Amino acid sequence: MYQLFQYCLNRVQQLSIWNILQWGFFSIAFFVVISMWLFALQRIDYDKEIALQNANLTNKNLNLIVAENFTQLLSRSDIYKLIAHSWLTLSPAEAESKIKAILASDQVFTRIAIFDENGQIRFASSPSKGDARLKPEVMRLLNHQQRWQVPVMSVGEISSESSELWHIPLLIPIFNHENKNGVLLIILDLGYALKLYQNIDIGETGIIHLLKSNGQELVQVRRGGIEIMNPNWMKLALDAKHLSDDNWVGEIKIHEAPSMASLKHIQPYPFYILVSREINDILREHQSLKQKYFVVLTLFSLMLLGGAFWLNLMMQWQRRSFNMLAKSEDEKNLLIANLEGERSRALDIASKDHLTGLCNRRMFMELGASHLIRNKRARSFSAVLFIDLDRFKSINDSLGHHIGDLLLKTVATRLQQMLRASDITSRFGGDEFVIMLTELEKESDVVEIAEKIVSTIAAPCLNLDGHDIQILASIGIAISPRDGNDLQALIRHADLAMYQAKQSKSGSYAFFDPSLNSTNILQFELEQRFTSALLNDEFVLHFQPKVEVSGFKIVGLEALIRWNHPQQGLIYPSEFIPLAENTGHILDLGMWVIRAACQQIRLWKDKQIPAVRVAVNVSAQQLKDDTLAGYIDACIKEFGLAHQDLEIEITETSLIDNFDEVKSKLKKIKATGVTVALDDFGNGFSSLSYIKTLPIDVIKIDKAFIADIKNSHDDAIIVNSTITLAHNLGKQVVAEGVETIDQLVHLKTAGCDQVQGYYFSRAVSAEKAEALMIKEVLFHNET
Structure with missing residues (x-):
């Protein structure tokens, strides 16, 4: 009865695991699909924001360039203002001559006129029928000037004649200390002033607007052309809040279309520059990318869910074959245990020196590298000692390899007995031993250990197959981090120091001398x-x-x-x-x-x-x-x-x-x-x-x-x-x-x-x- 109960319990547990796996795949697939869509929507919103920010930056930069250009053009009116001032003060004939000479080569301003304090024209570079139209504005400026004594440039009424639509009258008050007041009229040629921007590609819906200080639009520059304002154009959605800000950037409606715009006041002149571009135009590429996102995500979602369904079918097939695989489980476990044993034995053979049982070069490099990292974190010192037995070759040749092997085993045993468990002792081959001393508190500790090694190895080796042998060792020492943090470099430096010790005195030790470094030699x-x-x-x-x-x-x-x-x-x-x-x-x-x-x-x-x-x-x-x-x-x-x-x-x-x-x-x-x-x-x-x-x-x-x-x-x-x-x-x-x-x-x-x-x-x-x-x-x- 108990065995039957255990069998039924195992079957229930197996069924539960299979059900969890089947529903788990569907749940993971659904979660991944939802996560992808949420991430994609977030990414789309982010890309949209970046596109709008870039458009704002482009509008602002273009506005800055156009405003700077207009400032330079309008600043040339100061020359005429100075000459007009001298016209009031000094010789009118001389001033008129200067005006005509400068105006002859000036392509920005086409006509100059001077009104006296009574609003009468006292000088004009060329006749015009439209001067009478400007008299009310002239008188307003004269009154303003008499009251405040501050010259303020004003834009006069533009003629409705087609030949004059491109000519903007600029009125500038002038006065002197003798209270001789007047108004200077300068006609600005918009056609020449805006010629620079005719071929600028500012986008399909991009517009550069030139506005008066009251927000009235004078001209628009679009892709490939310039248009003078006419009554049928839309009114810009600008209010006093916008005009009060010398550098406004934001969203407004142009022709009832939401647009990103940058407004800049051309100081100190009565003009504003507005650069705008419709948001739909800005986001056109973004919308195309958004559609591609949706198509790709839809296809990927269908593939993912379809894959989950296919996995469910595969798992049902796996479920049917599970029992067959379970029968061979014990055999596989036994095989794995045997392989692990063989692997351990092979690793031991590969990492140990077959003669002395010490670490070989391969194991030393692995253990040494990890110890260097650990000592670096603990901020402690490490030292690599490169040991070479003096006269070993002559002993090996004269007494035979058997005696040489016994001597190497004796030296290895002495080294293991005198060093700590945390130190790494290895034989690199022949009569070369390499030791890493770890977790040293100070560099001076190495001296004591090196002297102890020299004296321990120098003690006579008795009864080596009937021979008593005494051998000396030369030791080279490299300390980390002083002589390097790389194990290969430390071994190389210790090797150089060992040869220095051997040349100095048999049975001695020497520390690595940086002056032996080839780089210093080259320098x-x-x-x-x-x-x-x-x-x-x-x-x-x-x-x-x-x-x-x-x-x-x-x-x-x-x-x-x-x-x-x-x-x-x-x-x-x-x-x-x-x-x-x-x-x-x-x-x-x-x-x-x-x-x-x-x-x-x-x-x-x-x-x-x-x-x-x-x-x-x-x-x-x-x-x-x-x-x-x-x-x-x-x-x-x-x-x-x-x-x-x-x-x-x-x-x-x-x-x-x-x-x-x-x-x-x-x-x-x-x-x-x-x-x-x-x-x-x-x-x-x-x-x-x-x-x-x-x-x-x-x-x-x-x-x-x-x-x-x-x-x-x-x-x-x-x-x-x-x-x-x-x-x-x-x-x-x-x-x-x-x-x-x-x-x-x-x-x-x-x-x-x-x-x-x-x-x-x-x-x-x-x-x-x-x-x-x-x-x-x-x-x-x-x-």
Whole structure:
């Protein structure tokens, strides 16, 4: 009866497990589908928000450009205002002559007139029937001026005649200390002023609106055309709240269509610029992507649920075969147990030295690496001891391998007995033993242990198959982290120290001496050879092209120094420039670069090659040299070059000390006609005062901002802002480190002037640079 009950209970448990699995697959599939849809909807909302934010940013940037352009155009009215003021004060004839002379070459303003304090026209550059229409506004301005003595520009009534729709009358009060008041009338030609924006692609629904200060619309600029305001156009949904904000960004309705807009007051003039674009147009691409999301998610959901159903069918089949598999379970468990036993024995054989029973090299490397990590976390010391038995080979050869094996076993036993359980003892082969001492509190503990090992091994080994043998050991010691954190490096250093100990005295120990490091040896060799390398012309220049973004034409080269070492081959600057700076050779090296660059330019010119401007890097120490400007000028004259053929590049770090002194020297260099560039902009202090006050012509954006410009929103904003700022200050922009087409497209869209990087070419020899200049136009990595 009991056996029957147990059988029934097992069947119920099995059925429950199968039911749980079947329903579990359906539940997981349903949960995954719901999660995907929730994530997709959240992602769609996020993408929509990003699209609107980007549209706002685009509108704001375009608004800023248009407003700045209009400010520059309208500011030219100040010239006429000054002349009109002199017309009231001094000689009207002389003022009229100046007005006509300036107006003859002015394409922005087409007509000038001056009203006296009674509203009568006293001067007009050309006759017009519409002046009488402006008299009420003229009188209002005169009254306002008499009351407040503040000149306020006003927009007069626009003529309804078709030929005059493009002409905007601007009225400006003028007065002097003798209370002679008047009003200056200037006719603004909107056709010329807005000609710049006719071909700007601002989107299918994008509009640039020019508004009066009261919100009345004057003109609209759409894709490919400009339209003058007419009564049938919609009224913009602008109220006093919008107009009171000089820089408003938000959502309004244009032609009853919700639009994203940016409104900016053109200070101090009675105009606003409004840039708008319909939200539906902004989100058109987003809506297309949203539909694709839904299609893909629907298909994937059907596949997932279908897969769950298929799995349910498969599980039913598995359920039927489960009983058959259960019968062989005991046999499999027995087989697994046997395999585990064999694996343990094989692992023991693979990890142990067959002669001494110590860890072999493989096991030592595994255990040692884990101990190093553990000691690093505990901030304790570790030491690797490399032990070599002196005269072991002669003993092994004279007494036989059997005696040698007994001797190795005796040494291994002594090492195991004297060391702690936490230490790792191994035999690497032959008579070489390697020990790792772990969890040391101080480095001095190693000395005591090393001395103990030396004395323990030196004790006579009695009755080794009838032989009494005494042997000494030489020990090399490397300590972590002082001599390295990598186990391979520690073993190598300990090995070097062991040979040092063996050369010093048999049966002794020695600590690793960093002066034995090959890198230090190389640095010492380079330092000793530096002077002769300059004399023997071992340095060469390689050149990396600077490519114009608009047409991919090579417009410049950057000269980069290399050391063509007779033994080491080509050495890059990162390996010898710090050495030159520390030893004081940097001044001689910098002068060599300047002269070599000028000499190479001369060679290219002699070959009738279309040479371009070559840039050389100038170090901070060179900028402290009072003879730098004179030396550059002398090199240029020596090789018969134009000063425009050379460009010097400075880094932000060179400006830290004696900023005013550096600025003064750069002014001297620039005064000769040599171009000055600020290299690695953004990687140092990035003070805007540097750009504003330094006599620089070119700004080179550091490659750190270019590397992830596609994915990093912050880097993209910094790069775009830098380009806009530089252009506003009249400076060119070069982007460094351009390696992909995505980076190039972004920079071209942002208005960058030139690019430099591996996408087009690495730094190449003068011969290869010559071939590139002959081609003039450079495409993707033709080197």
